[in-house]
Amino acid sequence: MTSFYTRLDTREGEKDLYRLARQRDRDGKDVQQVRVIKDRDGRVLTSEESVQRRWKEYFEELMNEENERGKRVEGVNSVEQKVDKIRKDEVRKALKRMKSGKAVGPDDIPVEVWKCLGEAAVEFLASLFNRVLESERMPEEWRSVLVPIFKNKGDVQSCSNYRGIKLMSHTMKLWERVVEARLRKVVEICEQQYGFMPRKSTTDAIFALRILMEKYRDGQRELHCVFVDLEKAYDRVPREELWYCMRKSGTEEFKVEVGLHQGSALSPFLFAIVMDQLSEEVRQESPWTMMFADDIVICSESREQVEENLERWRFALERRGMKVSGSKTEYMCVNEREGSGTVRLQGEEVKKVQEFKYLGSTVQSNGECGKEIKKRVQAGWNGWRKVSGVLCDRKISARINGKVYRTVVRAAMLYGLETVSLRKRQESELEVAELKMLRFSLGVTRLDRIRNEYIRGTAHVGRLGDKVREARLRWFGHVQRRE
Template sequence: MVVCRMTLMVCKKKRSEIEKKTKWWKLKKEECCEEFRQKLRQALGGQVVLPDDWETTAEVIRETGRKVLGVSSGRRKEDKETWWWNEEVQDSIQRKRLAKKKWDMDRTEENRQEYKELQRRVKREVSKAKQKAYDELYTRLDTREGEKDLYRLARQRDRDGKDVQQVRVIKDRDGRVLTSEESVQRRWKEYFEELMNEENEREKRVEGVNSVEQKVDKIRKDEVRKALKRMKSGKAVGPDDIPVEVWKCLGEAAVEFLASLFNRVLESERMPEEWRRSVLVLIFKNKGDVQSCSNYRGIKLMSHTMKLWERVVEARLRKVVEICEQQYGFMPRKSTTDAIFALRILMEKYRDGQRELHCVFVDLEKAYDRVPREELWYCMRKSGVAEKYVRVVQDMYERSRTVVKCAVGQTEEFNVEVGLHQGSALSPFLFAIVMDQLSEEVRQESPWTMMFADDIVICSESREQVEENLERWRFALERRGMKVSRSKTKYMCVNEREGSGTVRLQGEEVKKVQEFKYLGSTVQSNGECGKEVKKRVQAGWNGWRKVSGVLCDQKISARIKGKVYRTVVRPAMLYGLETVSLRKRQESELEVAELKMLRFSLGVTRLDRIRNEYIRGTAHVGRLGDKVREARLRWFGHVQRRESEYIGRRMLDMKLPGRRQEEGQRGGTVPLDWATEVVVPLFKKGDRRVYSNYRGITLLSLPGESPTGSWEFAQPVHMCFVDLEKAFDHVPRGILWEVLWEYGVRGPLLRAVRSLYDWSRSLVHIASYDVVLLAPSSQDLQHALGRFVTECEAAGMRVSISKSEAMVLDRKKVACTLQVGGELLHQVEEFKYLGVLFTSEGRMDREIDRQIGAAAAVMRSMYRSVVVKKELSRKAKFSIYQSIYVPTLTYGHELWVMPERIRSRIQVAEMSFLRRVVGRSLRDRVRNSVTREELGVEPLLLHIERGQLSWLGHLFWMPPRRLPGEVFQACPTGKRPWGRPRTRWRDYVSRLTWERLGIPPEERLGRRV
């Protein structure tokens, strides 16, 4: 047996240090900014102008920032939550520690009681301090100034909820896990050094290009100001430790210094050496193995001052270089939505025409990191860039060095010889120049070729043609050092027929897919959008989880939670949906997810039986379906306002031969059409906020044939509302007696009428002077108007040109040029005739909404004096309700057509008044039927339906040749347009007759006495 004695010493774990940083964020406070300017001026010896030398100026700024603003401790933040700590708590804890030591030294009951008492006191003080700090925090968050801290608090709580912030181990190229800090750092350096210094195989250019030698202007101060304004604050600082906030703080002095500095760089073509260094930070792509280096994207943290210089150069290059229309990435007035919309509408056109469309989505391997520098200089010269700017850009990439910042520290510095800077302000435009020149001979016009930076989509009507185009693209790109990824390039066929085959690339089959995520939006080959809706729901939940630390905090008000939801979660759910045709089921799926998030945020469940409207109202969040419709109509307005050459308008106007698929063909229902099946029905459901856009939508959605007939059969009705000037006052007495004589008023009766006017100061008393003329065409209406004007002038009356207006009842916007005395009458889209609003669309929704609004105005005017006045009895209030509120709300209700939306709005308006009469609110959760029973009021909808059936009976019993009855029995001829027909009043009341009276519609409508 072997026996040994040893002494073991546990090594204390060394606390990891982080880089000390200057607290530049304090410059957001005006007092800190002013102090920084004063101290900097003192450091420069009282000078207002900064020194011309960059090294001197940079060192003075850094030193002043450290003295004035302070630096971080360089230690990692502990997991303990001590931000609410104060001096009182610190003193109490110190006394408790001393009492504990005293008790440990002398174990007496007196010392124990003293320690226990101090322990209880410390707990109370800690609890009070924490509660006070949280109360102040939530009070500040509920103010406009504190709302800015919401997102910082949400990010902090999201980080605190993660077990591991960064992966400290990584795999080498053979798949072995590296654990030591040195090996991990070497692996990161090895991976990025290989990535950024190895070019793909390419052909050396034999041909040259003539350089553009021309004199360039000096950098002006206004260019620096614009570039400085475009720079965002709060971004991670580069190796030089001078953020853009410094230059914004220094104001005009900084502008003068930067303009002088940039001019020296432009003249010498040499920028400061400090700008050549960068720090590469790792961003996980959220897919694949977290320990694999290839699943991380490296973003360079560069000098902010260099980014300013890049923005100045970029602004000048954009004025010289014209990029092709097929490029949508980082171009003015273009975005991802343009490309997504163009692709979806193109696929929709071919699907409706039952024709095949073949699409190939091309992906480039490490596109930014593998751009050959020689190709970049060549493409810039070929694009007409002045040689001076080419040499300036070359200087930006010359001797560039970087380090990789990982979880275990920074790697050694290495050179970067290939590719563009990831994170540079100039790189996106330089990449667009390269792609523009390399694809000059192979690209087709949009939408057959569309590019968003390195995301390329190629479309064609035949598989052979798209395969040929793909091969041409591959040859054009790979011969110049850009490699097409075989594994990520995908092929999709829209409206595919059996045996259409697949596409090959250099003999290899390109993977065929039924769906593809293009620019963040999922497109499907069958034209549906179910997968995209599910992706949007998932994106919404991902965003919700990131801010759940704020949304699930019950001490934060519902208003603040609603704002966080609207600014973080909802944009993720709405991305790209303005280009999608949603069915009711898919819209419901989005709203279900939204309400689930809101219930979680407000701390309620479905078992609480709280209505969705109350949940949305509490959080100040509108319906997601309404927001989708608003976004779609807003996008439609954007498309219609653009020029005719715009890709969106060209796609909407595109006509393809072929017959639209009918329901039931090839199984299933027909996918929705963005133009005709979505935009118009959206508005038929009554979104008041976008009502004025309806006419533009009908121009898009209706067929181009000339309509003839009434509205139902796409036939226009031309209308003229004539106003007579001073009609009551300008009727001659002689004309009046002659008219009465012709109508049979003679003898004593005529003398009696004349006696009424003998002593009257006015000329005449007439019941009405509102005149409306109708005709099937503009020419017939002009003829009738001319005859009417002639007769009025002969009678001594004159038509008011300023108040008379024309309107056309038609599905399309049709001009109606009526003239009176050589002057053109104003054409309107709506007119209030006898208190009822008539619109050119022929719908009553606007009129019903207007009546509801008028009733609401009446309620507001009587709110304090009648509705909530406790001295008035319920009987008196009910009398006012019946005599004022109901007639205002239901004026003209006999001719209303009430779908579910209108019925719901009328019921809401009715109960809004009645609840206030009995002193209740929605929170009391009392049923409407109970409130009506207490007041003895019948439902207002029943009153309206009774009036409509009464008017229907009046029409049936009306003597022959009376205008209302003749119009009701008239049946225009023609053919109805495509789509769902509008509900007519005749059909509505016939259904109402059957439901309320039990009389078959054909029997009731066929009776006529």
């Protein structure tokens, strides 16, 4: 056991440390696996066989939903031209972008194998990928995927509240990285799309929305925002619609017989292409329309205009196979006057809210950020509980514990705060919460009368307020370099 803790204190053992933290978090939960599920009529299934049959039925329906758009492609001709052979430098770049330590697919070959083999792997993979191009057929191993189920919010016994993440062959993901790099060179995505785009992040979209809301609040004018939710967005993209959008973008055509999977390296960019083409006629300039993959926010100066824009978006998306969720789409009015009413979608009232969690950051209709500060504190405590088994382990050095704390807990507390104008009271609220966590981790209380500076020094962390300012300056530099 002593040698185990000694290894954790080395650079090589740091990954084992995070695995240990995740395992201890799982071991501390009462329920780690849902063994019962409801069928389509609401009856609870308890036997293992019936539960498996229900999951199979659910995913077959979800992934093969009948859609008229999926049966035809219209209006755009194929773009057929010579496709250059895949070069070794393309494979090297793709291999460099692949992260290690990820779950493997059905072939059980992790990307670490190819990384260890070096140039021999690059040469072999380039040859393999070129054979795939020439034959227009993928290896059978790439067609199989494992689908672990992850819980979303809602009823734990309802299939619709879970999502499947496909575990695919790492070799296939390398192939997808090469294809993605080529697509990005020839396809131009609109400026309103912030998701999975180079030099853009959630911070940019959150900041743009907050600034817009603050401007209208300061000018004593109403701003109407609708946050559009798409039902099972990735799973609902018809295959033929994907080909239509790619042809319209002018990409070279060759067969790739694998769809838009969550877990695929290529899916995010393919989805961005689809959304770019589907929204071409209805989107407005940023920040009046902003997209982060399937997260869409539509803003306008009047309720009537935002309602009209929402209906146009619904029509544009649903005629191409996507579906707007009326129950999850929400409306918010900034600086609302009395009796401004609500927004309707196909005759039904859209839920009106005073706050909304946009890309993980809470925005309020009054333009304040008090709720967001409380959410950051809560996120910090949630992160602390997940790794408390490590942070409170006295056999692990303070240096390593400090790194775990900064990576898991502090990162959760700092998320999105670059976009928030913090008051002294709010900054103090964050620092008080952090010091409580650090004292718990070190096994001391305020009765021990240990100064805050000593607590931070022992845990190897700086003042949280200073880190917020650092993050703000870092993001400002990123924006300046982009311009």
